[in-house]
Amino acid sequence: MLEMEPSQTRVLVVDDEESQRTALAGMVALWGYQVETAGDGMEALQVLESFAPHVVVTDMMMPRMDGSELLKQMKAQGSNIPVIVQTAFGNLEAAVSTIHDLGAFWFLEKPVQSSELKLLLSRAAHHGRLSEHAERLERQLSNRGVLGDMVGTSRKMQEVFALIQQVAPSRAAVLITGESGTGKELAARAIHALSPRCAAPFVAINCAAMPDTLMESELFGHEKGAFTGAVERRAGCFELAQNGTVLLDEIGDMPVGTQAKLLRVLEDGRVRRLGSKSEIQLDVRVIASTNSSLDFAIKDGKFREDLFYRLNVFPIPLPPLRDHKEDLPTLVAAQIEDLNRKHSTKVTEAAPPVMERFQAYSWPGNVRELRNVLERAAILAGEGTIGVPHLPAGFGGAPAPEPVQTDGALRIPVGYTIEQAERALIELTLDYTKNNKTRAAEILGISQKTLFNKLKEYGAQSATVS
Helix, strand or coil: CCCCCHHHCEEEEECCCHHHHHHHHHHHHHCCCEEEEECCHHHHHHHHHHHCCCEEEEECCCCCCCHHHHHHHHHHCCCCCCEEEEECHHHHHHHHHHHHHHCCCEEEECCCCHHHHHHHHHHHHHHHHHHHHHHHHHHHHHHHCEECCEECCCHHHHHHHHHHHHHCCCCCCEEEECCCCCCHHHHHHHHHHHCCCCCCCEEEEECCCCCHHHHHHHHHEECCCCCCCCCCCEECHHHHCCCCEEEEECHHHCCHHHHHHHHHHHHHCEECCECCCCCEECCCEEEEEECCCHHHHHHCCCCCHHHHHHHCCEEEECCCHHHCHHHHHHHHHHHHHHHHHHHCCEEEEECHHHHHHHHHCCCCCHHHHHHHHHHHHHHHHCEEEECHHHCCCCCCCCCCCCCEEECCEEECCCCCCHHHHHHHHHHHHHHHCCCCHHHHHHHHCCCHHHHHHHHHHHHHHHHHHC
């Protein structure tokens, strides 16, 4: 997202000697950059107003306004454009001082070597885009209560945003906790987007949705022939996330055996593909998330305590939606805007009676449930205002008609969501099998692990509602 070709990058060359200025600008243009020039610092400030460069290359000694004063003026105006300073042999001490005191990106000694300048331009442009990206996210947060794809102006969400901003620039492992649907992956993506790694890959793996037999291969990769079905070499999530971030979603569901191997990878900073004899050096930031209490899993022997301490360096708890309902108007507006783009609808708002029901509802499925309700409503409404008739039957009011079993079949009333129908089918199947979960999973065509996760989710929702 942040990678740009030289043709998309603007460079301002500042030098009072016309021959050197022209030669330098011509060389930079040959590399594909867009170039403008200025004869001194004062002229450069005028060009900055209209050209908006990604990088400035300036001479140190110039009449009227030299390189140091130009940097001071840019800094006073709040500019974070990377500046490369050219200096003659006798001015190295001044150049180093300029870098240290005024925040120049780097300096080059005259005569400038083309290979050094080319490399520095690429690095400076990349650095400038990272700063620009982070500044844009910070501006979103301060102006609209938005951080990446997360929305919230409430005190609880502002506390979450503050934690994300504090930990993002570091290399620390982060453990994000919260109920299903609270936005744990969005928080992880926001951390990645605000970090120096934002131009590198972000790779997420759901530990709850992955069969135990494939977990290690997905995490660490495998060589051809490492096991039955391994017909080719495959990189794992850690390799794919090199120099970036890996999210281990629902880490509490990872098998204990795999946890031991993960701990070794985190401690050694190296990974070995299944079936390989060599190791790969890693530079990966690890974020983990869970919707369950790892304290209980540790006591039950289902989660390693040493791995917990390795992951829980910087915990970020996400509040359930019922604890920050004051964010509902902002969340609804943001979701409607996104859903209009997704479905080409023209919905403008949710009617006051709808918002009243939203405020009265406990939202056991949190922000994910809110989006599902709004997505259905936006499609039904098509345009204009979302009204009560566009909500699922019985939402926030009288209970919806119950599913009816007739001759072994399940009749689902109109107005039931897919999630409600799924739950009704699972409960009916368990009733049919006299609560034999193994048999029920076979009939439903899902794994026992998936069935247990669904039942755990239903139990949490029931506890929340009661």
